[in-house]
Amino acid sequence: MTTRRAAATNDKVLNAFISAKAEIDAQLARLQALSDDHFLAQPDEIHWGHVGDLQRYASLLRQITDAAFKEGEHAA
Numbered sequence: 001m002t003t004r005r006a007a008a009t010n011d012k013v014l015n016a017f018i019s020a021k022a023e024i025d026a027q028l029a030r031l032q033a034l035s036d037d038h039f040l041a042q043p044d045e046i047h048w049g050h051v052g053d054l055q056r057y058a059s060l061l062r063q064i065t066d067a068a069f070k071e072g073e074h075a076a
Contacts, residue, residue, distance in 0.1 A: 034040070041050050066072035 039050070039054065062072070066074050070076060
C-alpha cells in the first residue's frame with residue numbers, strides 16, 4: 001500500500017531528477033553549440049593554448065563518460 005508520504009517523497013525525487021537532467025541537457029547543448037563553432041577559434045589564430053584547452057575539456061568529459069558508462073577507472 002502506497003502512502004501519501006511515499007508518493008510525495010517520490011514526487012520530490014522525480015522533480016529533483018528532472019531538474020538535474022534539464023541542467024545537464026542545457027550544458028550539453030551549450031557545449032555542442034560551442035563545438036559547432038570550433039570553440040570560437042579562428043583557423044589562422046590557433047595555437048598550442050587552444051589545443052591544451054580542448055585536451056582539458058576532453059579529459060573532463062572522459063571522466064564523466066567513464067563514470068556514466070562504467071568505463072576506465074569506473075569499470076567493474
